[in-house]
Amino acid sequence: MIDPVILFFLLGAAAGLLRSELRLPAAVYELVTIVLLLSIGLKGGIELARQPFGALVPQMLAVVVMGFALALLAFPVLRYIGRLKRADAASIAAHYGSVSVGTYAVAVAYLGSREVAFEEHMPLLLVLLEVPAILVGIVLARGFSRGTRWGSVAHEVFGGKGIVLLMGGLFIGWIAGPDGLSSIEPLFFDLFKGILALFLLEMGLITAAQIGGLRRHGLFLVAFGIAMPLFSGLIGAGLGTVLGLSLGGTAMLATLAASASYIAVPAAMRMSVPDANPTLSLAASLGVTFPFNVLLGIPIYYSIATWIHG
Template sequence: MDPVILFFVLGITAGLLRSELRLPAAVYEFVTIVLLLAIGLKGGIELAKQPLGQLLPQMVAVVVLGFVLALIAFPVLRKLGRLQRADAASIAAHYGSVSVGTYAVAVAYLGSQQVSFEEHMPLLLVLMEVPAIIVGIILARGVSRSTRWGSVVHEVFLGKGIVLLLGGLLIGWAAGPEGVLPLEPLFMDLFKGILALFLLEMGLITAAQLTGLRRYGLFLVAFGIAMPLFSAVVGTATALMLGLSLGGTVILATLAASASYIAVPAAMRISVPEANPTLSLAAALGVTFPFNVLIGIPIYHAMATWVLG
């Protein structure tokens, strides 16, 4: 097992044992900023090497993918889970969007397996953040005058995660490979070390969210595992249609299988305040994130390898 994953195991174990271990808030903030900028920079460097027009089909496809996954999750949550409309819409938005942390783990995993992938994937990551949020809001309350679209747009497009990812992408694109060379010691060489600290804290947060699963039953556990597996199949099929490489297929399957725990909770808090955030975070962080990190990504790799022959 990759040592980076073991940091996550350490965090979740310490959290379950109620250890006093905790990263200082300032350190966790710094680690998150560096991680998001590093991912954006890598995508921007690759984006500078190729015309944007060639990427347009992939950009459109992942936006549609974000819409579709949220629309599929909603009726499952309503009919099988018997959740309230607002809660079902909120959870569907989480699972239609993406997890930056899961993406970073997938990148580290492919690196350890010496599998290359299309470097513009951070651009697709940014694009997949938004559609599910729009779907979640519309499913929860419809389109009405009471919807505070100004606040929603501000939270979605000017939230910390999107600004850092998109900002890093634009900096990498504007500077190009040679311009970013002085930044490599921090953003490239230390990437796995930064990711290890991030996963340590995520393990502690995950352990705290597990208490919510005891209260709301086994449905969220089943959904938190079954939905990523289904979404990964859809993501793999989309990657095949787009002609992505083995690594690109694994990344897109992982993005489809992941669930947001940064951008979507913030947007739902503003637009759908009646939704219970514990349900969404318990499923996304308590089940899906550890499942993907520990088991899911190798499964998606094996599936992509089998499909591509």
């Protein structure tokens, strides 16, 4: 049976394609996003409080290296096979080396419905994956140019809403612990799937709006938007196994590797690589990869993790 949250995404996508007047008010979507990001961060912070931080350092370093590698691997495919402009290839590569919070949230719901446990410090790894690909994308597009305002880029990345809320949630959950958060548990934990359903409804509408951006490079971007997540998912699953993660943790790391950013990276690329066409990046990440991962990818990555774990 299809998870209800997926049906909300399909409803939004169908409404968008039918040009319905359905829209979430901007303030409601903003609130839903804030609650979702804080919920993910708080859950990760609780787990951080239960284990020594030093034990996570090898995993953190490995994930950062993976973020660099995925962007570097995507760039030549986009540049020389897709024949995209250098700026566009670098921007899209940065999107695919980074991570999607929405995809992560769906994966949490997917594993939760199957009662599959995973390492709760995954939000920390999610935050770490936001940064390396952005740096790679800027360097690939512009080189180490003196005109690059690295201070502004750092502020855009680390001061962005996603990073601040995720890191803030991690910090609050780490300090307060499970007992300290019991009073706010109904909002941030019990209502998680309901909040996710509303988020995916709006994401379906946004996805439908990005379909038009596939016209010129449509065939290549569709192929890339499906093949790259599958390839990245294999890398993530392999790394999860090497790091000794559980079945659920391996599936989550595969999902993180396979997802493509649509929040932090677009903002950073808009500032640092203005020559890149944001329509192409969002058409690939939101128009192809996000729905693919939500509908088919996450079960595939879970199957890969299951196979690897025997």
